[in-house]
Amino acid sequence: MSQDYIQFISRINRKLGIDLSLYKEAQMKRRITSLRNKRGYQDFVTYYRALEESETLLEEFTKRLTINVSEFYRNPKRWNALEKDIIPLLTKKKNKLTVWSAACSTGEEPYSIAMLLTELFPEVQATIIATDIDEFVLKQAKQGVYPEQSLKNLSTNFKDKFFTYKNKLYHINNSVKNQVTFKKHNLLADTYPENVDLLICRNVLIYFTDQAKDNIYQKFSSSLNEQGILFVGSTEQIFNSERYNLKLVDTFFYQKN
Numbered sequence: 001m002s003q004d005y006i007q008f009i010s011r012i013n014r015k016l017g018i019d020l021s022l023y024k025e026a027q028m029k030r031r032i033t034s035l036r037n038k039r040g041y042q043d044f045v046t047y048y049r050a051l052e053e054s055e056t057l058l059e060e061f062t063k064r065l066t067i068n069v070s071e072f073y074r075n076p077k078r079w080n081a082l083e084k085d086i087i088p089l090l091t092k093k094k095n096k097l098t099v100w101s102a103a104c105s106t107g108e109e110p111y112s113i114a115m116l117l118t119e120l121f122p123e124v125q126a127t128i129i130a131t132d133i134d135e136f137v138l139k140q141a142k143q144g145v146y147p148e149q150s151l152k153n154l155s156t157n158f159k160d161k162f163f164t165y166k167n168k169l170y171h172i173n174n175s176v177k178n179q180v181t182f183k184k185h186n187l188l189a190d191t192y193p194e195n196v197d198l199l200i201c202r203n204v205l206i207y208f209t210d211q212a213k214d215n216i217y218q219k220f221s222s223s224l225n226e227q228g229i230l231f232v233g234s235t236e237q238i239f240n241s242e243r244y245n246l247k248l249v250d251t252f253f254y255q256k257n
């Protein structure tokens with residue numbers, strides 16, 4: 001790693017609490033360098049100075065780092081498996097569930113689970129915690145306003161029941177909103193919630209180094225209750241999942257032993 005990039009990373013860590021050395025280097029450096037060049041800064045020293053001075057540049061930078069793309073029922077087949085097999089498995093012996101949607105971005109994922117449970121498992125009492133490192137996306141998540149595109153995997157029934165369409169945007173109803181508690185949380189640094197029955201963490205671990213991932217899987221395993229389920233993204237299968245006491249029970253679903 002070049003000296004100026006190392007220094008940049010350590011300043012960003014101090015400023016934003018995001019340790020970029022735990023993200024895959026080539027990919028991250030390429031993203032940051034292209035944004036830096038686009039804004040006309042030749043090196044990381046001047047770019048950092050600019051970030052210190054401009055809230056707008058900092059927000060843009062944070063966005064670039066965190067990659068916030070999401071949608072409701074992302075990879076619908078997996079959500080169908082969640083409805084058909086996984087929730088029934090989890091609720092065989094109890095009807096209270098603690099769900100943690102980690103790296104939830106703008107809220108589509110925790111709201112999807114809230115809608116799913118309300119519609120199909122009304123007897124289940126769920127506590128849904130949703131976290132992300134990025135305060136900007138959490139603010140949007142709490143507003144719960146989405147373009148049509150984000151809802152493309154949802155049935156008309158869900159759209160009609162859980163959203164209000166206003167000025168070409170879909171506003172999630174308070175009945176869904178009130179079921180989710182959003183919090184800022186850094187997967188690489190903060191303490192993890194405990195006694196989780198369903199942990200949804202998708203499309204973020206791909207950005208981390210193998211060492212960081214290993215550490216996170218250990219902590220996920222500790223967060224989960226026995227028989228609890230970890231739901232990962234569609235490019236994120238866990239190799240040697242037994243190392244973390246996790247057993248594959250369905251594609252992209254792991255159960256703690």
Ligand SMILES: C[S@@+](CC[C@H](N)C(=O)[O-])C[C@H]1O[C@@H](n2cnc3c(N)ncnc32)[C@H](O)[C@@H]1O
Pocket residue numbers: 065066067068069070071074102103104105106109131132133134137185186187188201202203204233
């Ligand atoms: C591509 S989005 C995934 C959103 C959602 N889980 C999904 O699959 O649709 C990745 C999210 O990870 C968050 N993120 C990145 N680094 C993180 C970290 N260290 N701790 C917590 N969240 C992080 C980003 O802010 C971003 O919102």
